[in-house]
Amino acid sequence: MILLEWILFLFLFLGLVFLMGKYMSSVYLGEDTFFTVIGKPLENLIYKTSGINPAEEMNWKQYGLNLVIFNLLGCLVVFLLQVIQGYLPLNPIHAANVHWDLALNTAISFMTNTNWQSYSGESTLTWLVQMLGLTVQNFLSAATGMAAMVAMLRGFTRKETDKIGNFWVDLTRGTVYILIPLSILFSVFLISQGVLQTFHPYQHFYTMENQSQVLPTGPVASQVAIKQLGSNGGGFFGVNSAHPFENPNGLTNIFEMAAILFLPLALVLSFGYMVGNIKQGLAFLISMLVILLLGTGIVWWAEMLGNPLLIKYGIAHGVSMEGVESRFGVLISSFWGLLTTATSNGSVNSMHDSLMPITTLVYMFNMGVGEVVFGGVGVGIIGMLYYALLVMFLAGLMIGRTPEFLGKKLGPREMYLSVIALLVPPILMLIFAAIALMIPSTVGCMNNSSAHGLSELLYAFLSGAGNNGSAFAGLNTNTLYYNFSLGITMFISRFVTILPALAIGGSLAEKKSIPESSATFPTTGILFIAMLIAVVIIMGSLTFFPVFTMGPLLDHLFMIHGKVY
Amino acid sequence: MTTITRSLRMLIVMTIMTGVIYPLVITGIAMICFPVKSTGSLVYSQGRVIGSELIGQKFTFPGHFHGRPSFCDYSTLPSQGSNWGPGNSVYLSTLKQRAVNYREENNLSSVQVLPPDAITFSASGLDPHISLENALLQVSRVATARRIPENKVKQILFVEAARDKAIFQKPVVNVMKLNVALDSVGGIY
Known part of the structure; x- marks a missing residue:
């Protein structure tokens, strides 16, 4: 009976994903959809008020410049709002101005779609900052990611031109036709289940046993909706989606999981539709699903094995509910963690710090390979395309032929750019993590020692480099070094993912399209899928195996052998 | 420009x-x-707010069902979990103490197997629910404290648990609503 509910939900969900995939491709191709009646006037109004000519076409440098400047301005606004929030209205808790290093970290974090949080929203930020700063960037960073993907895809579909579209048009369409309508629907659903959406002041009262307690309030649902849909993940509250006011019951939980997956999954299909090769989209989808299922198997095995140390205290089967909410349980919570690290979402409904070490190893792996199992909205496909180009290069070496992908010959330039995009974030995070280990005060920020402490630190930098935002929340990262180094990591990783994508799009667009021949390596078959999965797993393992051995793997061995720290 | x-x-x-x-x-x-x-799904008693049905609150009276242990002691600004790793010695020693306390409080034998949510900290620190197994172990204590028959308490528990049954959710019972229902029946505590 319970299984039936899940299967039914899964089928409904997949059906919607296919529809959404088609719809989004229509939106970005500028075709009419059922929403055009409302969307078109709004879209034109935005162009008019912002002084934009939607017919203008940009080459990749212009596209990239507009994208970067727009993002930097957004970042600046979030920063400024925070450092003067004490003087501004909508401040029910009389929060003080945020210190500059935390404000900078948070501004970069939300601009880059990471949503790393070194603070707890309910006790640090004003409603004004949450709305005008964070909610806005939740929309814009998601729309930016999707725009970058669409621009890259134009490289495959266009020929002998250097133009890859108009950033402002792609940004506006993503926001108006996709993110806003979905967020409105989702917010209303969340509110119907008990998620807060109010401007009443914090409620002080005495409990049934006469203890004083305060209920935090605020415009929560409107932010939670976009945080899940846009791969953002930054919670209104510090404990994120474990907070009953963000995620009150089983139904909101499964819908939030679906929302985490919805656009990343649908965009894989949109990619297929947009390049006119839905089979390619499906090949990517299958590769991603296989990696996800592998991860699910490992994670569930680890959680069912539980923590043997707990058995001697009389806990049934050593099931570890530490840091897990009772309404969700360990299996659903650990699956959520998998989804949130596979996509670049980063919201949590359990405390990852307290989950089983092998579970967190899988999470770290997901983030380490650059979140290509669905990935963040837009950037997930970009990441997978980098791997696909790498696969084609390898295949080309094996059969002694110039690699091609989707009818375009791949040259050294595309390879350089892909490799830069794939390697810079891991290198950067490993260096910053290594430096952190050499600073005693930074090591002192750990909540746990031994191998688990290393996991905490690694997780933080992996999360920053993957623009994920989930955390081992025990690590206190509100220090100058962490705020700064994580800020830089998030910033560079974001743009080193997006800008090479635009450059590849630009350089592919200039090339001629070559027809498929019998010697073309098929990129939709089992061979390609197997190679793609292998390359992702091998790349991730080669980069991180040594440090994962010292962190989560050792942590696991300690645990099963009863060694405590 | x-x-x-x-x-x-x-x-x-x-x-x-x-x-x-x-x-x-x-x-x-x-x-x-x-x-x-x-x-905030507020709950009122005699015209004043006594809590939110979604947010756990601290219960210590023997005549009330008790929620899960909370790392932040049910404070909300900010609320948090322990973030202790599985082999953390502080975690394990406090866990041991909580297991002893739980058994003592509910008059259980030292070999009684405990449901995991009974002695572990929740993620939010504000978990409003406990598992049914956890609640059942507390029935006898609650009934004794209130001087009402155990069956009466069990009956209320099952009514409330049935009410909290929801799709895609573990079988749990909302501690505050359960205690409100108990209080409305009466009994001394």
């Missing part, structure tokens, strides 16, 4: 749309359609 002015104008337009109009429209819908749910 045009890039900067265009970016700025776009940012202002988008901020008004997604940062002002969007949350306000949603709040408007919330006020009209879900006035109770959107403001």
Whole structure:
């Protein structure tokens, strides 16, 4: 009976994903959809008020410049709002101005779609900052990611031109036709289940046993909706989606999981539709699903094995509910963690710090390979395309032929750019993590020692480099070094993912399209899928195996052998 | 220069749309359609607020069912979990103590197997629920303290648990609602 509910939900969900995939491709191709009646006037109004000519076409440098400047301005606004929030209205808790290093970290974090949080929203930020700063960037960073993907895809579909579209048009369409309508629907659903959406002041009262307690309030649902849909993940509250006011019951939980997956999954299909090769989209989808299922198997095995140390205290089967909410349980919570690290979402409904070490190893792996199992909205496909180009290069070496992908010959330039995009974030995070280990005060920020402490630190930098935002929340990262180094990591990783994508799009667009021949390596078959999965797993393992051995793997061995720290 | 002015104008337009109009429209819908749910699902007793049915609160009286241990002791600003790793010695020693306390409080034998939620900290520190197994182990204590028959307490427990049964959710019972129901029946505690 319970299984039936899940299967039914899964089928409904997949059906919607296919529809959404088609719809989004229509939106970005500028075709009419059922929403055009409302969307078109709004879209034109935005162009008019912002002084934009939607017919203008940009080459990749212009596209990239507009994208970067727009993002930097957004970042600046979030920063400024925070450092003067004490003087501004909508401040029910009389929060003080945020210190500059935390404000900078948070501004970069939300601009880059990471949503790393070194603070707890309910006790640090004003409603004004949450709305005008964070909610806005939740929309814009998601729309930016999707725009970058669409621009890259134009490289495959266009020929002998250097133009890859108009950033402002792609940004506006993503926001108006996709993110806003979905967020409105989702917010209303969340509110119907008990998620807060109010401007009443914090409620002080005495409990049934006469203890004083305060209920935090605020415009929560409107932010939670976009945080899940846009791969953002930054919670209104510090404990994120474990907070009953963000995620009150089983139904909101499964819908939030679906929302985490919805656009990343649908965009894989949109990619297929947009390049006119839905089979390619499906090949990517299958590769991603296989990696996800592998991860699910490992994670569930680890959680069912539980923590043997707990058995001697009389806990049934050593099931570890530490840091897990009772309404969700360990299996659903650990699956959520998998989804949130596979996509670049980063919201949590359990405390990852307290989950089983092998579970967190899988999470770290997901983030380490650059979140290509669905990935963040837009950037997930970009990441997978980098791997696909790498696969084609390898295949080309094996059969002694110039690699091609989707009818375009791949040259050294595309390879350089892909490799830069794939390697810079891991290198950067490993260096910053290594430096952190050499600073005693930074090591002192750990909540746990031994191998688990290393996991905490690694997780933080992996999360920053993957623009994920989930955390081992025990690590206190509100220090100058962490705020700064994580800020830089998030910033560079974001743009080193997006800008090479635009450059590849630009350089592919200039090339001629070559027809498929019998010697073309098929990129939709089992061979390609197997190679793609292998390359992702091998790349991730080669980069991180040594440090994962010292962190989560050792942590696991300690645990099963009863060694405590 | 045009890039900067265009970016700025776009940012202002988008901020008004997604940062002002969007949350306000949603709040408007919330006020009209879900006035109770959107403001925290508050529970009243004799005209004053005694809590939210979604947020756990601290229960220590023997005549009340007790919620899960909370790392932040059910304080909400901010609330948090312990973030202790599985082999953390502080975690394990406090866990041991909580297991002893739980058994003592509920008059259980030292070999009684405990449901995991009974002695572990929740993620939010505000978990409003406990598992049914956990609640059943507390029935005898509650009944004794209130001087009412165990069957009566069990009956209330099952009624409340049935009410909290929900799709895609573990079988749990809301501690506060359970205690409100108990209090309405009476008994000394």
